Amino acid sequence: MSSNVLLEINQLQTHFETESGTVKAVNNVSFGIREGETVCIVGESGCGKSITALSLMQLIPENGKIEGGEVFFEGKNILKLNKKDLRRLRGNDISIIFQEPMTSLNPVFTIGEQMIEPLQEHLLLSKKDAYKKASELITMLGIPNAEKIISMYPHELSGGMLQRIMIAIAISCNPKLIIADEPTTALDVTIQAQILDLLRDIKKDLKTSILLITHDLGVVAEMADYVVVMYAGKVVEQGPVLKLFAEPKHPYTQGLLKAKPVIGERKDKLYTIAGQVPNLVGLKDSCYFADRCEHAMDICRSIQPNYTKTSKQHDVACWLYEEGAVYE
Numbered sequence: 001m002s003s004n005v006l007l008e009i010n011q012l013q014t015h016f017e018t019e020s021g022t023v024k025a026v027n028n029v030s031f032g033i034r035e036g037e038t039v040c041i042v043g044e045s046g047c048g049k050s051i052t053a054l055s056l057m058q059l060i061p062e063n064g065k066i067e068g069g070e071v072f073f074e075g076k077n078i079l080k081l082n083k084k085d086l087r088r089l090r091g092n093d094i095s096i097i098f099q100e101p102m103t104s105l106n107p108v109f110t111i112g113e114q115m116i117e118p119l120q121e122h123l124l125l126s127k128k129d130a131y132k133k134a135s136e137l138i139t140m141l142g143i144p145n146a147e148k149i150i151s152m153y154p155h156e157l158s159g160g161m162l163q164r165i166m167i168a169i170a171i172s173c174n175p176k177l178i179i180a181d182e183p184t185t186a187l188d189v190t191i192q193a194q195i196l197d198l199l200r201d202i203k204k205d206l207k208t209s210i211l212l213i214t215h216d217l218g219v220v221a222e223m224a225d226y227v228v229v230m231y232a233g234k235v236v237e238q239g240p241v242l243k244l245f246a247e248p249k250h251p252y253t254q255g256l257l258k259a260k261p262v263i264g265e266r267k268d269k270l271y272t273i274a275g276q277v278p279n280l281v282g283l284k285d286s287c288y289f290a291d292r293c294e295h296a297m298d299i300c301r302s303i304q305p306n307y308t309k310t311s312k313q314h315d316v317a318c319w320l321y322e323e324g325a326v327y328e
């Protein structure tokens with residue numbers, strides 16, 4: 001990866017202990033994010049995309065554990081940071097926006113109180129300056145009457161307004177990377193478009209890198225520079241967005257793109273990928289997509305495919321592309 005890489009994830013593994021066994025939610029995941037780049041992780045729910053993002057910040061639920069791998073941020077393995085440095089990283093360098101702004105904000109504190117806290121802690125601003133900066137951020141994000149908004153409680157604002165406030169908090173300490181986990185899923189379509197525009201402006205104006213988690217290929221097409229496709233905890237394909245949309249290699253990616261409605265193309269029935277995501281407990285050594293894949297061969301059911309480079313920066317884990325593979 002080139003020198004302007006900001007974040008590099010190598011062989012990340014996050015497992016969960018459940019009553020039925022170990023769930024390998026993130027299974028040897030590797031990809032990188034360059035400075036000023038938007039990387040989208042896409043896949044069905046339960047494919048491990050959110051847990052990948054939470055693992056970077058070490059915010060996974062209690063029954064989960066990072067079992068292996070490395071996450072380098074500006075060359076430093078952040079999985080080895082002590083609590084103090086991790087807290088500093090979370091506030092200063094990497095921030096996160098969740099799907100549900102209402103549950104991310106504390107209902108008993110005003111918007112202003114919640115906005116000034118990171119400004120005081122991470123930028124060491126006085127209370128007065130922190131309020132001034134909070135007000136500027138609200139205005140910058142296109143919300144009128146900043147002074148009034150600051151004194152309001154979360155329940156007094158709409159979902160779209162709250163998500164803007166979450167974005168204001170996320171950018172308040174000038175992070176180098178914003179992780180946005182399905183930031184528009186809970187919002188109306190028109191508000192979704194505004195929030196995506198906002199994220200695009202932030203990337204352009206502040207040169208922030210963005211890791212965007214989404215199940216929506218429309219969002220990927222609008223936002224991504226680079227796409228990571230996940231299936232059953234594994235990365236099955238990754239590449240630059242134009243390449244991946246023009247020449248999807250993995251049968252799962254091809255299925256996702258086929259299932260996406262296209263404006264102007266009326267079909268009686270939308271395409272769906274037949275079958276279910278496999279149970280992540282006790283997966284055997286095979287391609288996890290084999291039961292749903294129309295190209296599945298014997299080898300797919302007995303050996304996991306390695307990654308094959310199909311062009312510069314475009315990798316796919318599928319036996320169809322492995323050189324020298326003996327198909328049965």
Ligand code: SF4
Nearest residue numbers: 287290293300318319
């Ligand atoms: Fe299909 Fe085999 Fe490729 Fe898996 S490895 S996606 S089963 S062709």
